[in-house]
Amino acid sequence: MxxxxxxxxxxxxxxxxxxxxxxxxxxxxxxxxxxxxxxxxxxxxxxxxxxxxxxxxxxxxxxxxxxxxxxxxxxxxxxxxxxxxxxxxxxxxxxxxxxxxxxxxxxxxxxxxxxxxxxxxxxxxxxxxxINCKGEEILKKYTREEITDPRLEIFKRIKIEKDN
Ligand SMILES: [Zn+2]
Structure with missing residues (x-):
C-alpha cells in the first residue's frame, strides 16, 4: 500500500x-x-x-x-x-x-x-x-533434579571412565 x-x-x-x-x-x-x-x-x-x-x-x-x-x-x-x-x-x-x-x-x-x-x-x-509464566520454576526444578538424581551420577561416572 x-x-x-x-x-x-x-x-x-x-x-x-x-x-x-x-x-x-x-x-x-x-x-x-x-x-x-x-x-x-x-x-x-x-x-x-x-x-x-x-x-x-x-x-x-x-x-x-x-x-x-x-x-x-x-x-x-x-x-x-x-x-x-x-x-x-x-x-x-x-x-x-x-x-x-x-x-x-x-x-x-x-x-x-x-x-x-x-x-x-x-x-x-x-x-x-x-506474569504467571512457570518457566523459571521449571528451570529450577530441572537443575535440582539434575544435581540430586542418582541415575545422572551414573552417567557422569561412565563418561569419566571413558575419558580415562
Ligand atoms: Zn512463559
Missing amino acids: NIKISEIENSESKSQEIHFCEIFEEFNKEVPVKAELTAELAGQILKISGQIKAVLVLTCDKCLNEYNEELNIKVEEFFTKNSIEEKYTDEYEIKQEGFIEDLNGKDEIDITDFVYQTVIINIPNKCVCG
Whole structure:
C-alpha cells in the first residue's frame, strides 16, 4: 500500500486518512496488523501519525511456549520531501527532536513497509508469556533434579571412565 505525496498536496485538506489492514505472516498468520493513520503535509514536511495495532505470535524466553503479544503503537514520524530545499525554521525544530526521513524527492511512501518496520522496532527485547509464566520454576526444578538424581551420577561416572 502506497501513498502519494503529490495527491496529498493537491487535496484541499493537505492530508490523507490511511486505513491499513494487512496480514504479515511472520507476525501472525491469522490476525492482520491494523493501522489508523493520518498523513499531513505542511510545506516540505509530511507527518504520519496515528495508531498501529498488532497481535504478535512470540516465543516465551522462559518457558519456550508460543503466546500472543498485543502491541498498540503510537506513531509520529516526519518525512521531508527534499533536504536540498532546507530553508525552513520549523523543520529545524523537528530535526532537533528526532529522526526525520529524507524522501529525496520521491513522491511515494510505502505504508506497508512503514507499518512493518514500526512493528519490528517495537517487538519487546524480552519475551515473557505473562506474569504467571512457570518457566523459571521449571528451570529450577530441572537443575535440582539434575544435581540430586542418582541415575545422572551414573552417567557422569561412565563418561569419566571413558575419558580415562
Ligand atoms: Zn512463559
